[in-house]
Amino acid sequence: MSPGIIDTVITRIKERGGRVTVQRLAIINVLMRLDHPTAEEIYQFMQADFPTLSFTTVYNTLKSLKELGVVHEYHQDERSRFEISEIPHHHFQCLRCDKLTDISPEKISVTPDPELESEFGPVEAKVILQGLCKDCREETGDKH
Amino acid sequence: MSPGIIDTVITRIKERGGRVTVQRLAIINVLMRLDHPTAEEIYQFMQADFPTLSFTTVYNTLKSLKELGVVHEYHQDERSRFEISEIPHHHFQCLRCDKLTDISPEKISVTPDPELESEFGPVEAKVILQGLCKDCREETGDKH
DNA sequence: CTAATTGCAAATTGTTTGCATATTC
């Protein structure tokens, strides 16, 4: 689908002395297809194609890829969720079903007061918009 | 220190049919004094004054207070951190030591593109500024 | 009085580790 990402990932793994294994590539592929999956979701999804893949490897691989700078981990709710690290972006989080949706940076303007930079130094702003996603709004009829 | 908060909390607990117990009030007091503590930190801190307080009760109480809308739980890093729910605000998170610092809402202007509201409905924006806190900047000398 | 809360021990869940085997470079 997006061959550029895979290439970038392979390059980065090699650069840092990591090995390009079937499992790693497969997990990257899943991350490109699933939306902020948990380790469990990744494992389940891969069972069809890789029945021998172990849960441990999913965890280990995600951890390695995280250290290689290839994936990013979120602790938003009780389980960790993962995505491919790319350009920084914001998120929408549904308060009812917890679903995360990416929002591109230019969609939200964030301007910290200059005094914050003097207190905290250079910062990167991550915004989480919280509300109800379309599905949950339809189910609840709640207009907030 | 801030009697208004305690009163508000008591009122809210009673409104929702909860019981105002010693343990609950004590935990509220700790939350007013500690900065985004974990359950463990709360427990440790309270051991001096309430040696019979159990770990379970800290967890159960935090959970109840959360359901009563009195405290808010964060999953930013691997442990949960808690704070008293009050007016919404933003956070600064240190990328090195994970420390959270509150930032008042007027210190950061956030303007989501109008099309986001049409997609997600009414939303509340929470900003996490990430960088290095003063202590960590001094220790690393890293200017980013 | 009685329904909610506490607190112990035990269970669960999410994640990590030790180590033998298999694989990439």
Place this chain on the structure above:
DNA sequence: GAATATGCAAACAATTTGCAATTAG
């Protein structure tokens, strides 16, 4: 061929639950 990755079983850490005793309203 040597170093890294995989995967099983077992260990771990954070949190939750069952249930009897206690307590607030």
